[in-house]
Every structure is written in C-alpha cells, then in structure tokens.
Amino acid sequence: MNLYWHRRDLRGTDNRGLARAVSVSEGPVAPVFVFDPTVLEHAAPVRVACLLEALEGLRAWYRERGSDLLVVRGEASDAIPRLAAEYEADAVVWADDYSGLARERDRAVTAALEDDGVACESVHDSIHHEPGSITPNEGAHYSVFSYFWKKWRDREKREPLEPPAADALADVAGDPLPSRSELGFDKPTATPQSVTQAAARERTTEFCSGPIYRYADNRDKPAVDGTSRLSVHLKWGTIGIRKVYAATQRAAERATTDDDRESVAAFQRQLAWREFYAHVLAFNPETVTENFSGYEHPIPWRNDPDELAAWKAGETGYPIVDAGMRQLQAEGWIHNRVRMLVASFLTKDLLIDWREGYDWFRRNLADHETANDVGGWQWAGSTGTDAQPYFRVFNPMKQGREYDPDADYIREYIPELEGVPADAIHDWHDLDPDRRAQLAPSYPAPIVDHGERREGAIAAFEQARGE
Known part of the structure; x- marks a missing residue:
C-alpha cells in the first residue's frame, strides 16, 4: 500500500500526484490529509471555511468509490510517518508546493520517512511547467513576464488525467x-464562493462557453461578471490547471472571430502570470518579506496607522478603493482590476509598506496564494519583478470613471452612496463638504489629497533610488 498526501490538490480527477501514487503502488492507495498546526498558523477563518468545504467534497468523492479520506491533526513530520507505520505503507507521495514554508515542511517529512525506511516522492502538479524549466540564457528564472510568456505559450502542455479506478483506492x-x-x-466575516470539485467544473464550463470570448473587454469592469472566478479553485486545487487550460483550448477552437481567439489568449496570459510568480517565488522564497528589487536606500514608508485602518475598513473617501476593500470583507475576494487599485492606493497615496497590504490580504482572501499575492503586492509597490514603475501612480478617480462609469460596482458595496449620481461619486474628492454632506452624510470625505500624495510618493521613491 502507498499513502497519498493531499495538501492543495483537493480533487481526484486530473491529479498527477494521486495518479503517480497509484501507478507505483503494489496495492491500493490510501488518501490522507493533515491539519498541521504550523501551516494553520498562516491560515485565516475564510480560508479554513473553504478548506473544510473542499475536504468534505473530496471525502464524498472517495466514499463514492468505496474509499475514504484519512484525516489527522499534528505536525506533518510526525503524523505522516505515524500513518505510514500504521498502514504499513511502502511509500508516501505528494504534490509539490513551492513556498518556503511548504518546502521546509516537506524536507522534515522526507527526513522522517527516510529514517523509517519509507520511500517518498513529490510530483509536479499545480502549474504547467516546473520552476527551472522555463529559463533565460543566463539565470535561474525570468524576471520580466513578457519573455516568460513567449516561451510559456509555445511550450507543450500536458493533457488532463482521468481519475484512478475505484479498486485502486484503499x-x-x-x-x-x-x-x-x-x-x-472564528466564523469568517466573509461569505466566499463554493469551493468544491463540482463548483469548479461548473464554473469552468460556464466561463469557457461564453464569457471567455468577452474576457479581453470585460475583465477590467468590476460591475460585470467578466472574469473566471477560478482563482479560489486553483488555490485549493478543486480543479487541475490542465483541465482549465484544456477547456480554454477547446474554447479557442470553437472561436469564430480573431477577437474571440485573442480574448481566449488574454485569459491564458493570466494563467501564465500565475505560473510566472510561482517560478519567481520558488527561486526567491525570501521575497515574502523582502523586496525583490533593491533600492540604494530604504523606502521611507509613512505607515500611518489611522490611514491603514481607514484603508482596511473601506473608509478612505475614494469610492472605487473603498468598494474593493468592502468586497474583500463581504466575499473574501476582490475583482482583479480593483486589487491593483487598492494596492496602488496603499503603497503610493498612503505610502504604506506593501507588506502591510500583503498581510491584510493573507488574512482575508479566500484565494490567497503566497506567490500571486507577493508578486502582485510587490508589483504595485514598485519593488518586485517586472513591477509597476514607481512614477506611474493609479489615479483612483479616473480609474473609477473608466472602469465603473455608472458606479454600479461602487454602489453595490457602499450602500451610503445609493442614489448618488455617478458623476458625483467619481468627483467625490472635488465636491465641497456641504455637497458631500447633502448627498451621502455617512460616507467619509477623502482622507488624503491624491495629487499631493502622488508627488510625495514619487519623491520618496526617488530618494530611495538615490536620485
């Protein structure tokens, strides 16, 4: 018998690790999940709720096939060898995870199993191409996405795998x-979307049957259901990346216009961004806490606690920013365009360290992935790979007017602005206090002046650059 250790691959179909465990086992395979307190220290209520729902679905999947999911609590380096001994397992197999915490855990488990004479093997599964397989002529990984994308899009992708036969499961x-x-x-304050294998399949089918052809036009419009909403499923592995990519390829084959095909490619490009950041983190685990791009001097972050609190609460007086932060509180998710806006506002308008924003996202996002969030926050903070130049600062008023012109998204998450005309919402920063009090007395005035703070942020980054 072999054990298969599930971690962030909570599915039975298109699971390369599970398939490997079955293929190398002389007997049936017993699936395992470990509630590791060291890993749970970095969790959050909303993600624990998602985890438990996904595990319930995975357990049901195994039970339908006459098996079950073994569940244990404790340090993985103790629990996995103990289970291996209890079930007289010949080997333990799992899927790779590329964060520093995961690799440290896996090294400890490997050492403990080897001490007991139990074989172990890790399998590449969560992204298409293993870190180190797409590289420049010099260096371990690309730091500019456009170069990575050119190779990624042309690299052959594996086909999805079928689930193991029922008799292969213990x-x-x-x-x-x-x-x-x-x-x-505690009970999460947010109500996230359903995180099951069935929900993942349904959402993939729904997105690839229509919205993917309008993705290029709609992905930046937060009031439109124009994105895939698959991030939480890819985070928990309730669907395999090969299944998602194969569905996009079928969509491309069905496309009847060049615009449709280009829209599919635009979505595939986002899958490549996810993989790009995974490669960067694999080779630079320190970037969870350190800037990827160095400056001659430390960035003089202001780190004002009151401004940080207003940002977290969605009370900055900049409607598009506040709508995003309140969507986070309500759903454990933020539209991608708005994620960039709220991150830019924190790091540039408020000049607060990107690590504060990363930590808040880590504690509140259902789809938090270390690589994606570190990459995204360092992009916004102009400290990462291929980052936003420090002198390009998002204007939240212009962004709101361009991407949510009717203010439908803003009003959905800021009920204080219900009934306020869109023009007044987008001009909120320019309205005099009496007009703001007349329109929405309970919604705050802007806590900072964007123009002044933009100039201050540029000066601060230039100072850090030694200019």
Whole structure:
C-alpha cells in the first residue's frame, strides 16, 4: 500500500500526484490529509471555511468509490510517518508546493520517512511547467513576464488525467473532519464562493462557453461578471490547471472571430502570470518579506496607522478603493482590476509598506496564494519583478470613471452612496463638504489629497533610488 498526501490538490480527477501514487503502488492507495498546526498558523477563518468545504467534497468523492479520506491533526513530520507505520505503507507521495514554508515542511517529512525506511516522492502538479524549466540564457528564472510568456505559450502542455479506478483506492475509514472552532478559528466575516470539485467544473464550463470570448473587454469592469472566478479553485486545487487550460483550448477552437481567439489568449496570459510568480517565488522564497528589487536606500514608508485602518475598513473617501476593500470583507475576494487599485492606493497615496497590504490580504482572501499575492503586492509597490514603475501612480478617480462609469460596482458595496449620481461619486474628492454632506452624510470625505500624495510618493521613491 502507498499513502497519498493531499495538501492543495483537493480533487481526484486530473491529479498527477494521486495518479503517480497509484501507478507505483503494489496495492491500493490510501488518501490522507493533515491539519498541521504550523501551516494553520498562516491560515485565516475564510480560508479554513473553504478548506473544510473542499475536504468534505473530496471525502464524498472517495466514499463514492468505496474509499475514504484519512484525516489527522499534528505536525506533518510526525503524523505522516505515524500513518505510514500504521498502514504499513511502502511509500508516501505528494504534490509539490513551492513556498518556503511548504518546502521546509516537506524536507522534515522526507527526513522522517527516510529514517523509517519509507520511500517518498513529490510530483509536479499545480502549474504547467516546473520552476527551472522555463529559463533565460543566463539565470535561474525570468524576471520580466513578457519573455516568460513567449516561451510559456509555445511550450507543450500536458493533457488532463482521468481519475484512478475505484479498486485502486484503499478500503479505509477516516475520522470525522474537525470543525472550524476545533481548529481554533472564528466564523469568517466573509461569505466566499463554493469551493468544491463540482463548483469548479461548473464554473469552468460556464466561463469557457461564453464569457471567455468577452474576457479581453470585460475583465477590467468590476460591475460585470467578466472574469473566471477560478482563482479560489486553483488555490485549493478543486480543479487541475490542465483541465482549465484544456477547456480554454477547446474554447479557442470553437472561436469564430480573431477577437474571440485573442480574448481566449488574454485569459491564458493570466494563467501564465500565475505560473510566472510561482517560478519567481520558488527561486526567491525570501521575497515574502523582502523586496525583490533593491533600492540604494530604504523606502521611507509613512505607515500611518489611522490611514491603514481607514484603508482596511473601506473608509478612505475614494469610492472605487473603498468598494474593493468592502468586497474583500463581504466575499473574501476582490475583482482583479480593483486589487491593483487598492494596492496602488496603499503603497503610493498612503505610502504604506506593501507588506502591510500583503498581510491584510493573507488574512482575508479566500484565494490567497503566497506567490500571486507577493508578486502582485510587490508589483504595485514598485519593488518586485517586472513591477509597476514607481512614477506611474493609479489615479483612483479616473480609474473609477473608466472602469465603473455608472458606479454600479461602487454602489453595490457602499450602500451610503445609493442614489448618488455617478458623476458625483467619481468627483467625490472635488465636491465641497456641504455637497458631500447633502448627498451621502455617512460616507467619509477623502482622507488624503491624491495629487499631493502622488508627488510625495514619487519623491520618496526617488530618494530611495538615490536620485
């Protein structure tokens, strides 16, 4: 018998690790999940809720096939060898994870299994191309996305895998899943989307049957359901990346116009961004806490606690920014265009360290992935790979007017502005206090002047550059 250790691949179909465990086992395979307290230290209520829902779905999937998911609590370096001994396993297989925390955990598990004489193997699964497989002529990885994208789009992709046969899975009975409170987490304030294998398949089919052909035009419009909403499924692995990519390829084959095909390619480009950041993190695990791009001097972050609190609460007086932060509170998710806006506002208008924003996202996003969020925050903070130049600062008023012209998205998340004309919402910073009080007395005035703060941010970054 072999054990298969699920981590962030909570599915049975198109799972390369599970398939490998079955192919090399002389007997049936028993699936395992470990609630590791070291990993849970970095979790959050909304993600624990997603995790438990995904695990319930995975357990049901195994039970339909006469097996079950073994569930244990404890340090993985103790729990996995203990299970291997209990079930007399010949080997333990798992899928790679590329964060520094995951690699440290996996090294400890590997050492413990080897001490017990149990074989172990990790399998590349969560992205198409393993870190180190797409490289420049010099260096371990690309730091400019456009070069990475050119190779990624032309590189052959693996086909999705079928699930293992039922008789390849062990007839085992697992203990009940612990509750959220038993794991030490409060009820989340956000209500995230459903995170199951069925929900992932349904969303992929729905997106690739129509919205993907309008993705290039609609992806930046937060009031429109124009994005895939697959990020949380890719984070938890309730669908495999090969399944998603194959669905986009079929969509491209069905496309009847060049615009449709270009729109599909625009979405595939976003899949490549996700992979680009995974490669960067794999070779630079320190970027979780350190700037990727160095400056001659430290960036003079202001780090005003009151301004940070207003940003977190969606009370900055900049409607598009506040709508995004309130969407985060409500759903554990933010539209991608608005993620960039709120990050730019924090790091440039408020001149608050990107790490503060990353930490807030880590504690509140259902789809938080270390590589993506570190990459995105350092992009916005002009400290990362292929980052936004420090002198390009998003204007939140112009962005709101361009991407949410009717203010439908803003009003959805800021009820104080219900009934306020769109022009007044987009001109909120220019309205006099009496007019603001007349239109929306409970919504705050802008906490900073964007023009002044833009100039201050540019000067601060130039100072850090030694200019």
